[in-house]
Amino acid sequence: MRCSLIANMLVQISYNLNKGNDNLALFECGNVYAHDGQVPAQHEMLTLGIAGLYTDNWQEKQKQATFFHLKGVIEAVFGEFGIKGAAFSLENQETFSYAAKIVKNDQCFGIIGSVDKKVLGRFDIKKEVFIAELDLE
Numbered sequence: 802m803r804c805s806l807i808a809n810m811l812v813q814i815s816y817n818l819n820k821g822n823d824n825l826a827l828f829e830c831g832n833v834y835a836h837d838g839q840v841p842a843q844h845e846m847l848t849l850g851i852a853g854l855y856t857d858n859w860q861e862k863q864k865q866a867t868f869f870h871l872k873g874v875i876e877a878v879f880g881e882f883g884i885k886g887a888a889f890s891l892e893n894q895e896t897f898s899y900a901a902k903i904v905k906n907d908q909c910f911g912i913i914g915s916v917d918k919k920v921l922g923r924f925d926i927k928k929e930v931f932i933a934e935l936d937l938e
Contacts, residue, residue, distance in 0.1 A: 804833055806848035807896060807932055811916065814850050815924040823928075824853035824863070830937070845937040849874065852930045868899070868915055871931045875903070875913060889913070896920055903935065911935035 803809070806829050817825055827850045834841045851871050854863035864870075872889065879887055889901040892912060900914025913933035921930060 804835060805934065806831055806833060806846050807934055810848045810850040810932055811920070811924045811926065811930070814852055814930055815926050818852070818926060818928060824855065824866075826851050826855060826866075847935045847937055849933045849935075850930060852926075852928045866929075866931060868913070868931055871913060871933055872901075875911075875933055875935070897932075903933075 810827065810829060813827055813829070814825055817827070829848045831846060832843050833846050834843055836842070849871060851866040851874075853866060855866050855870060856863045879885075884905070887903055887905045889903055892900045892902040892914070894900050894912065894914070896917060897912075897914030898917045900912055902909045903911035903913065911934055914931070916926075916930045916932055921927070
C-alpha cells in the first residue's frame with residue numbers, strides 16, 4: 802500500500818526522459834493509504850509532474866518549466882473547480898529542495914516543489930523536475 806504517488810511519478814518521468822521525451826507534463830490520479838490509528842485510511846490523490854520545456858499555446862516560444870508554472874497550473878485547476886482561499890506556504894521536506902504546502906481552512910491538502918537532486922539521482926534523472934501532490938478528498 803503506497804502512501805504517496807510521488808515515487809511512481811518519478812519512475813514515469815525517468816522512463817520518458819530515457820526514451821528521449823525531454824519535455825514532460827504528466828499526471829496520475831490514484832489511491833494512497835495512511836494509517837490513522839489501527840485502520841488504514843484510503844485517500845484519492847492527484848500528482849502532477851513537469852520537466853523540460855513547455856508552452857501555453859502554439860503561438861508562444863517554449864519556456865523552461867518552473868515551480869511557478871506548476872503553481873499556476875494548480876491555481877487554474879482550483880479556478881475551474883471553484884476552489885477559493887487556498888494558500889501556499891513554505892515547507893521543508895526531504896523529497897524537495899524547496900517546496901510549499903497547499904493549505905485551505907488551516908488544513909494541508911497538498912504540496913508542490915522542486916525535487917531534490919539526490920532524489921532525482923536515485924531515479925537517474927538529470928533534469929530539474931517539479932511535482933505537486935493534492936489530496937482530492
